[in-house]
Structure formats: structure tokens, C-alpha cells
Amino acid sequence: MLPLLRHARYVLSENPVTGIAFGLFALFLFAAILGPVLAPYNPMQSNAAMALKPPSVAHWFGTDQLGRDIFSRVLVATRLDLTIAFASVILAFFLGALSGVAAGYFGGWTDRIVGRLADTIMAFPLFVLAMGIVAALGNEVINIVIATAIINFPLYARVARAEANVRRDAGFVEAARLSGNGETRVLLGHVLPNIMPIMMVQMSLTMGYAILNAAGLSFIGLGVRPPAAEWGIMVAEGANFIQSGEWWIALFPGATLMLAVFCFNLLGDGLRDIIDPRMRT
Amino acid sequence: MLNLLLSRLATAIPSIVGVVIVTFILTRMLPGDPAAYFAGLAASPQAIAEIRTKLGLDKPLPEQFVAYIGDLLHGNLGNSLSTGQPVVTEIATRLPASAELTLFALILAVAIAIPLGVLAAVKQGTWIDHTCRIVTTAGVSLPVFFTGLLFAYVFYYLLQWAPAPTGRLDVFLSAPTHITGFYLIDSALTGNLEAFWGALSQLALPAISMAIFSLAPLARMTRGSMLAVLGSDFIRTARASGLSPRTVVFTYAFRNAVLPVITTLGMVFSFLLGANVLIETVFAWPGIGLYAVNALITSDYAPVQGFVLTMAVLYVVLNLTIDFLYGLVDPRVRLDS
Amino acid sequence: MTAVPALSVPALSVEDLSVEFRTRSGVVKVLEHVCFSVDKGETVALVGESGSGKSVTAFAVMGILDAAGKVTSGRAMFGGADLLALSEHDLAEQRGRELSMIFQNPRTALNPIRRVGRQIADVLVRHGGATRNDAPRAAIEMLKKVRIPDPERRAEAYPFELSGGMCQRIMIAIALACRPALLIADEPTTGLDVTTQAVIMDLIGELAGEAGMATIFITHDLALAAEYCDRIVVMHAGHIVEAAPGRDLFAYARHPYSAKLLAATPGETVSLEQMASIPGGLPDLRRADLPACRYSGRCERRLDQCAQPLPQRTVGERHVIACWNPL
Numbered sequence: 001m002l003p004l005l006r007h008a009r010y011v012l013s014e015n016p017v018t019g020i021a022f023g024l025f026a027l028f029l030f031a032a033i034l035g036p037v038l039a040p041y042n043p044m045q046s047n048a049a050m051a052l053k054p055p056s057v058a059h060w061f062g063t064d065q066l067g068r069d070i071f072s073r074v075l076v077a078t079r080l081d082l083t084i085a086f087a088s089v090i091l092a093f094f095l096g097a098l099s100g101v102a103a104g105y106f107g108g109w110t111d112r113i114v115g116r117l118a119d120t121i122m123a124f125p126l127f128v129l130a131m132g133i134v135a136a137l138g139n140e141v142i143n144i145v146i147a148t149a150i151i152n153f154p155l156y157a158r159v160a161r162a163e164a165n166v167r168r169d170a171g172f173v174e175a176a177r178l179s180g181n182g183e184t185r186v187l188l189g190h191v192l193p194n195i196m197p198i199m200m201v202q203m204s205l206t207m208g209y210a211i212l213n214a215a216g217l218s219f220i221g222l223g224v225r226p227p228a229a230e231w232g233i234m235v236a237e238g239a240n241f242i243q244s245g246e247w248w249i250a251l252f253p254g255a256t257l258m259l260a261v262f263c264f265n266l267l268g269d270g271l272r273d274i275i276d277p278r279m280r281t
Numbered sequence: 282m283l284n285l286l287l288s289r290l291a292t293a294i295p296s297i298v299g300v301v302i303v304t305f306i307l308t309r310m311l312p313g314d315p316a317a318y319f320a321g322l323a324a325s326p327q328a329i330a331e332i333r334t335k336l337g338l339d340k341p342l343p344e345q346f347v348a349y350i351g352d353l354l355h356g357n358l359g360n361s362l363s364t365g366q367p368v369v370t371e372i373a374t375r376l377p378a379s380a381e382l383t384l385f386a387l388i389l390a391v392a393i394a395i396p397l398g399v400l401a402a403v404k405q406g407t408w409i410d411h412t413c414r415i416v417t418t419a420g421v422s423l424p425v426f427f428t429g430l431l432f433a434y435v436f437y438y439l440l441q442w443a444p445a446p447t448g449r450l451d452v453f454l455s456a457p458t459h460i461t462g463f464y465l466i467d468s469a470l471t472g473n474l475e476a477f478w479g480a481l482s483q484l485a486l487p488a489i490s491m492a493i494f495s496l497a498p499l500a501r502m503t504r505g506s507m508l509a510v511l512g513s514d515f516i517r518t519a520r521a522s523g524l525s526p527r528t529v530v531f532t533y534a535f536r537n538a539v540l541p542v543i544t545t546l547g548m549v550f551s552f553l554l555g556a557n558v559l560i561e562t563v564f565a566w567p568g569i570g571l572y573a574v575n576a577l578i579t580s581d582y583a584p585v586q587g588f589v590l591t592m593a594v595l596y597v598v599l600n601l602t603i604d605f606l607y608g609l610v611d612p613r614v615r616l617d618s
Numbered sequence: 619m620t621a622v623p624a625l626s627v628p629a630l631s632v633e634d635l636s637v638e639f640r641t642r643s644g645v646v647k648v649l650e651h652v653c654f655s656v657d658k659g660e661t662v663a664l665v666g667e668s669g670s671g672k673s674v675t676a677f678a679v680m681g682i683l684d685a686a687g688k689v690t691s692g693r694a695m696f697g698g699a700d701l702l703a704l705s706e707h708d709l710a711e712q713r714g715r716e717l718s719m720i721f722q723n724p725r726t727a728l729n730p731i732r733r734v735g736r737q738i739a740d741v742l743v744r745h746g747g748a749t750r751n752d753a754p755r756a757a758i759e760m761l762k763k764v765r766i767p768d769p770e771r772r773a774e775a776y777p778f779e780l781s782g783g784m785c786q787r788i789m790i791a792i793a794l795a796c797r798p799a800l801l802i803a804d805e806p807t808t809g810l811d812v813t814t815q816a817v818i819m820d821l822i823g824e825l826a827g828e829a830g831m832a833t834i835f836i837t838h839d840l841a842l843a844a845e846y847c848d849r850i851v852v853m854h855a856g857h858i859v860e861a862a863p864g865r866d867l868f869a870y871a872r873h874p875y876s877a878k879l880l881a882a883t884p885g886e887t888v889s890l891e892q893m894a895s896i897p898g899g900l901p902d903l904r905r906a907d908l909p910a911c912r913y914s915g916r917c918e919r920r921l922d923q924c925a926q927p928l929p930q931r932t933v934g935e936r937h938v939i940a941c942w943n944p945l
Contacts, residue, residue, distance in 0.1 A: 319642070325823060385748065431705075511727065514721060514723060514726040515726065515727055515728055515730065516729045516730045517721065517727070518684060518719075518721060518727045518728065518729075518789070518792070519729070519740075520682050520710075520713070521680055521682055521713055521714065521718070521719040521721075522713060522714035522718070522740075522741045522744070522792055523710045523712065523714030523715060523741070523745060524710075524714070524740060524741065524744055524745065525710065526710075532732075532740075533729055533732070536731060536732075537729070537730065537731055540731075589870065599872030610731075611731060612731055612776045612778075613730065613731070613776070613778055616776070616779070
């Protein structure tokens with residue numbers, strides 16, 4: 001652990017941007033947890049008299065067509081957006097890591113089925129498949145999570161498969177097997193923990209994409225429904241006012257969304273440099 | 282050449298089968314009772330049962346699947362509830378709009394990303410390299426619908442450089458004579474300069490938004506692969522033979538470095554086809570993405586299913602083309618098959 | 619370059635060449651005060667363990683060092699000009715025409731997606747050896763010269779379709795296409811099987827002899843050097859420790875390192891059982907306090923004197939050593 005920390009410090013000093021990304025991440029986490037408490041206004045409270053007001057001291061990000069405070073809505077939306085992204089990444093991890101490790105470890109039929117499944121998903125343009133899944137499963141937030149997890153599944157499965165395949169005959173696996181552990185136990189207790197660092201990198205790398213994907217789906221009206229506060233749907237609402245010059249309705253949620261994705265992408269790159277410098281491009 | 286084509290075609294078959302199975306499953310998962318759906322809100326239970334029989338929904342799933350395949354082979358994707366038109370014809374008339382936008386965006390992305398990646402690799406560690414790094418990380422972080430809106434605001438509302446973000450052509454212009462369905466090509470072919478300029482100015486903002494989003498993986502890959510090739514033995518040989526820097530970088534290094542970039546095009550198309558839906562929504566672009574989104578809003582599912590299937594088949598065909606192209610460029614693949 | 623090759627006219631004369639590599643963990647002094655010369659028509663071997671600076675010497679002369687490498691002193695006189703002082707543009711004019719290089723691992727040293735005939739033609743066209751139109755013809759001529767059977771068909775082949783030995787012949791054809799005055803062959807037989815090795819070495823020797831070319835042959839194999847070269851230059855950790863005609867070196871190596879190296883070479887006089895390995899490894903060239911003699915850490919004949927700057931002692935006809943306590 002100590003060399004890893006030292007290496008982390010080295011990477012951070014080489015690439016201060018990663019440090020900034022960590023700071024941003026903390027800020028987003030903070031907003032997600034305390035957002036509703038910190039919000040100056042009720043994000044759902046409409047106020048016809050205050051509709052479409054540009055940013056001011058009272059309303060930092062202005063108000064929308066219903067007079068709701070955009071700053072409060074953006075702040076409160078953090079929780080929903082990050083929850084969707086986290087949940088889908090964790091789901092993708094469970095689906096992908098388990099089946100991928102099994103495929104790489106057992107080979108044969110397991111490998112072929114998992115591989116075929118991953119290939120079939122990859123045969124679709126991913127966002128389009130996500131649209132189809134949400135449309136078929138129904139217009140619910142949980143279905144955004146499921147769709148995003150499914151389209152991320154092949155990435156996880158492939159990485160897990162490759163890593164498990166390499167470790168199948170490694171010394172520590174052999175040792176675990178010889179000390180009387182069943183195959184499932186070896187798989188879950190020894191192989192899976194061993195590939196966790198690489199899977200963590202994969203998770204942070206796909207977080208940004210998961211946020212983008214979820215926001216994209218809600219932008220076209222899938223999953224999240226008004227009046228819920230969510231970045232994608234807020235941009236969609238603001239889109240109607242861009243042509244008449246009310247830019248702030250779309251800009252602030254959009255910029256926040258962009259910042260969040262940027263933060264996770266930088267974080268993913270940084271984490272990859274720390275954990276697995278080989279993968280650096 | 283024919284062998285190469287056939288071997289690539291063979292690899293696409295499992296993908297097509299997979300795509301058809303998945304879309305079938307998605308169709309059968311439609312929320313609610315599809316028969317009730319097609320019968321309409323005021324239909325009586327008898328009418329619904331009748332429709333169920335007519336649609337074959339009372340039959341076991343495998344039989345339904347065979348019927349589904351039969352429908353597909355006859356080009357039958359069902360009818361749109363809101364317009365009553367066959368989905369196939371509606372998608373076919375809207376496809377050129379989407380294709381023109383997507384291809385134009387791709388050309389733009391390639392035209393920016395590849396020189397940027399090459400320069401970043403040749404001038405490694407300089408400001409060009411750093412710019413490339415920032416552009417590639419920022420590019421994938423931009424929500425494409427947001428960039429599109431931002432561009433519309435800045436270039437249409439503030440600067441008035443671009444026309445209103447509504448559709449392929451200004452309402453006062455008439456569309457060029459239909460030849461390919463691509464406005465740029467059709468207007469150029471017929472010498473209709475006014476329509477060409479109008480189509481180009483409408484196309485610019487949505488295409489640029491999509492290009493920015495999709496150029497990141499291309500630039501990143503070009504840089505990485507160019508760096509790897511520049512460090513390889515045969516480049517040292519070329520330099521030791523006194524070949525000019527131009528020949529070394531372009532004829533020797535670039536042609537080798539472009540091979541992995543071609544492979545990345547598959548991923549880029551996945552990005553582009555997804556971004557296409559969002560951008561068509563933002564710019565009211567009359568393509569199949571907007572068609573699907575509008576159908577979604579009115580809970581009209583046949584067009585959505587038709588859209589997903591069309592996109593998937595297109596994507597498989599594109600990947601096939603990319604594979605084939607790769608084989609043509611790389612003699613090691615070409616002569617192997 | 620049409621003059622009849624005469625002995626003792628240096629084609630290349632390297633003087634006081636020093637090269638440093640800047641790496642993350644410090645500056646590596648890869649070469650220090652390297653001096654040697656190659657006469658017209660002569661074949662000189664650069665011999666040493668891997669890491670001794672043989673290839674770096676060649677790369678520095680050719681001007682194809684990595685970006686991290688830097689020449690810090692010295693001259694490389696060739697055809698009346700200092701190669702190290704030439705601009706990249708002027709040097710590129712010389713490379714491939716007046717001085718050429720052959721590398722190890724011929725299969726990776728050729729462009730994998732360009733027909734080999736084209737690769738030869740590229741060099742010919744670049745240096746005015748042929749026009750674009752008759753370059754294909756000239757390339758086939760070159761293939762004939764390196765004795766590639768069925769040259770018309772082979773010219774259309776890609777490197778992956780040819781064997782390692784064939785690829786090395788192509789490399790030779792590229793290097794000799796413009797009749798250079800100097801050829802540097804960097805371990806040209808590494809990675810080839812034994813029978814092919816001899817064929818390639820004979821081919822290089824023969825073509826070089828015909829053209830009166832000067833040849834630098836880089837190898838770690840003393841036996842091979844003795845067989846094909848007039849003189850042998852022994853390198854250790856970036857220094858030249860001994861230079862002598864091959865016969866003299868084998869008869870009486872004066873530097874302790876050369877002697878060890880000879881003892882480690884299987885040959886007629888030394889059987890495998892007698893073969894001694896050289897104790898210790900190369901010193902860490904990043905150290906700031908490198909000893910004057912970089913071999914002193916491994917040397918059994920070390921004296922207190924060895925801490926002083928190395929002497930250049932002439933101990934015979936063209937026989938020079940850098941040692942305070944020679945054998």
C-alpha cells in the first residue's frame with residue numbers, strides 16, 4: 001500500500017490536474033449529499049411573478065419559465081444525476097465483472113455465451129440501444145440505470161475476462177485451489193479481488209460516460225419526467241428559450257453537467273495512471 | 282478481394298442475428314398490451330382480442346419470432362400510430378437527412394482529429410501536444426446536446442452568423458431536386474448555388490457540435506499510434522536511409538499509424554449515431570432520430586423499434602465497411618484471406 | 619569517391635566523441651572520448667557487451683540518436699566534413715547516399731505495409747540514383763545484386779511474406795543502393811539462423827570489397843569479428859579500451875577486459891569448459907563519481923594509478939590501449 005501511495009503522490013505532482021479533479025469530485029459529492037439542505041429556495045416551488053428572470057444576487061443562476069430558482073434546482077439535481085450514474089456503474093460492474101471473470105476463468109461455453117452477449121450489445125450504437133431499452137421497459141428512472149448498465153456491460157466483461165484469463169494459472173490461484181477451495185470460492189475469493197484495482201479504474205473511466213448517457217436520455221424525454229430536477233431535463237426545458245435569448249435556463253445545468261463529466265474523465269485518467277501505468281496512452 | 286469481402290460478410294452474420302433477436306425481445310417488452318395499443322383507447326375487449334389474433338400475439342413466442350422475421354424480410358416494420366404511415370417508408374424518406382448530417386460530421390471530425398493527432402505526436406511535449414490532450418479530454422466531456430444549444434445561442438441569437446436552428450433548409454428556400462437525398466450533393470449536382478449555401482449553413486452548427494464530440498477518440502488514437510510507429514525500427518531505417526522528413530512522417534509513419542485509427546472508426550460511429558439523435562432534437566433536423574424522439578413522446582412505439590433496428594443494421598454495415606477498408610489498406614490482412 | 623581505395627586513408631575518423639542521455643533518473647554518460655577511424659576499403663569491428671555503447675556510437679555518427687540523446691563533444695570527419703556539425707538537412711542528404719546502415723532484426727526494420735521494391739526505389743529516387751520511372755527497374759537490379767532469386771516477383775512482396783534472411787538482403791540492397799563510401803552494420807545477423815548468418819556476412823563482405831567501401835561492423839561476437847574484420851575496436855561502458863588488428867588482438871590482447879572477452883569467446887583454442895565469464899557488470903553510468911577507468915570496478919589488475927585520467931598507449935602497429943596496467 002505504501003508504494004502505491006508514494007506512486008500516487010508522484011503522479012499527482014507530475015499531473016496537478018488530477019488533484020484538481022479530486023477536489024471537484026469532493027465538491028460534487030458534497031453537493032449530492034447536502035444539496036437539498038443548502039439550496040436557498042425550494043427547487044419545486046414555482047412563482048409566476050418571478051418567471052424567466054436572468055441571474056441576479058437573489059437568484060444566482062436566474063429563474064426558469066415557472067419562476068423556480070435554477071441554482072437550487074441545479075444543486076438538488078446533483079444527487080439524482082450522480083445516483084443514476086453510480087447505480088448504473090455498480091450494476092454494470094456486478095453484471096460485467098462476474099460474468100467476465102467466469103468467462104475468463106472457466107473458458108469454454110461460459111466464455112462463448114458471455115462473449116456472444118457482449119458482441120451483440122456492441123453491435124448496436126450504444127445510445128440508441130439505451131433508448132430502445134428504456135422505451136421497452138417503460139419510462140422510469142430505474143430503467144435509465146438498467147439501460148446504462150447494459151450498454152456498459154461489454155466493457156466490464158471484456159476487461160474482467162482478459163484479466164481473469166491471465167490469472168487463471170497464476171501461483172496464488174493454484175495455491176488457493178490446492179488448499180481445498182472449490183472453483184466458485186477460488187473465483188470469488190481470490191481471482192475477483194485480484195482484479196479489483198483494474199475494475200476500479202474501469203468504473204471511474206465509465207462514470208463520465210454514464211452521466212452523459214443518463215442526461216442524454218432524459219434530454220429526449222426518457223426516464224426522468226418533469227418537474228423533477230435533473231440536469232438533462234433542465235437543459236431540455238431551457239432549449240425552448242434559447243432562441244428567444246433566455247440562455248441561463250439551459251446554460252447552468254448544462255455547464256454543471258459538463259463539469260461533472262469532465263471531472264470524472266480526469267479522475268479516471270488519473271486513477272489509471274496511479275493504479276495501472278501500463279494503460280496510459 | 283472477393284475473398285476478403287466474403288470473409289468480412291461472414292463475420293457480420295452473427296451480429297445481424299443478434300441484433301434481430303434483441304429488437305424482437307424489445308418489441309415484445311412493449312409496455313402494456315400491444316394489442317390494446319394498436320386497437321386504440323376506445324376499443325372494446327372483443328376488438329382487442331381480434332387484434333391480438335390478427336397480430337399473432339396469441340401464438341407462442343417462437344412462432345411470433347418466425348412471423349417477425351417474415352415481416353422484416355418483407356420490409357414490414359409496422360405502421361406509425363400518429364401518422365398511419367408504414368414505418369419503413371417514413372424512415373426511408375428521413376434517412377438521407379440523418380446520413381448527410383452524420384457523414385458530414387464524421388468528415389469534419391476526421392479532418393480535424395487526424396492532423397491534430399499527427400502534429401501532437403511529431404511535436405511531442407510542445408503546446409500542440411498539450412492542446413491535443415485538452416481537446417481530447419474536453420471533447421468527450423461535452424454533452425453534445427448542450428454544445429449544440431450553446432452554438433445555436435452564440436451563432437444564431439447573439440452573432441446572427443447562422444440561420445435559425447430549425448431543419449435542413451430555410452423555409453423560404455425550396456429543396457433541391459431529389460437525386461441522392463443529400464441536399465449538399467443534390468444542389469451541387471443541379472448547380473443550385475442558393476440551395477447549396479442554404480443547406481451548408483444549416484448543416485454547419487449541428488455537424489460541428491457532433492464533430493467536436495466524436496473527434497476525441499480519433500485524435501487520441503492517432504497520437505498514440507503515431508508515437509508508437511515513430512519509435513519503431515523501420516522508421517529508424519527510413520531516417521538512416523536519408524529519406525526526407527516528409528516521406529518519413531507521411532509515407533512511412535502515417536500510413537502505418539492510420540491502421541489502428543481505422544479500427545477506432547467503429548467506436549466513433551457508435552458515438553456519432555447516438556449523438557445524432559440528440560442533435561436532431563436540438564436543431565429540429567428532420568432525420569430518423571427526431572422521428573424516433575417524437576414517436577417516443579407520443580408513445581408511438583413502432584417507429585421507435587423500427588428506428589433502433591435501422592440504426593443497428595446501419596451500424597453493422599458501417600463496421601463491415603470499416604473492416605473491409607482496413608483489409609484493403611493493410612496487405613497483411615488482404616493477402617491472408 | 620571513384621579513386622582507387624588506398625590504405626591508411628581514413629574514410630571516417632571519430633574524435634573525442636561523447637554522448638549523454640537525459641533520462642528521468644538522471645544524465646547517463648553513454649559515450650566518453652571515443653576515438654577511432656576506418657580506412658577506405660577497411661572493415662572495422664566494434665565489439666563489446668550490450669550496453670557498451672557500440673550502437674550509440676553508430677547512431678551518433680548517423681545523426682539518428684533518440685531525442686533524449688545528445689552529443690556533448692567530438693567530431694566525426696567524413697569526406698572532409700564533420701558529420702556532427704552538419705545540419706539535419708545536410709546530414710539527411712548524406713545518409714543513404716554516402717553513409718548507410720543495416721540494422722538487426724530485419725523483419726521489423728522494414729516498413730511492413732510497403733512493397734520491398736518500393737522501399738529500395740524510395741532511397742534511389744531520394745538520392746538521385748534513379749528517376750521515378752526507372753526506379754523500379756533499378757530496384758530489381760539491386761535485388762539481383764544481393765542475390766535474391768526471382769527478383770521481379772520478390773520486388774512486389776511485403777516484408778511479412780519473406781524470411782528473415784531475405785529481409786536482411788533487402789536491407790543490404792537499401793543500404794548499398796546508392797553506393798555509399800561507408801557502411802555501418804549493426805549486428806546484422808542477430809535473429810537469423812546460423813547458416814543464414816554466414817551467407818549474409820559473406821554477402822556484405824563481398825559487396826563492400828567490390829566497391830572499396832569502408833565498413834563498421836558492430837557485434838558482441840568476437841569470433842565473428844575476427845573472421846570478417848581487419849581491425850577490432852573493443853568497447854566497454856562507453857569507452858574504447860583497446861583497438862588492434864584482429865590477428866594481434868587474438869595473439870596478444872593487452873587490455874584486461876579484452877583478454878577476459880577473448881577468454882569468454884568459444885573458439886578453436888578455448889573450449890566451452892574453459893570459457894570464463896567476466897565478473898561483475900557494467901557500472902551505473904548515471905553515477906556522478908564514475909571512475910576514470912570504467913572497468914576498474916571489475917578489474918583484477920587495478921592499481922592506485924587507475925584513478926587518474928586514462929592514458930592512450932600505443933603498444934604496436936595500429937595497436938592502442940587505454941590502461942595503466944596492461945597485460
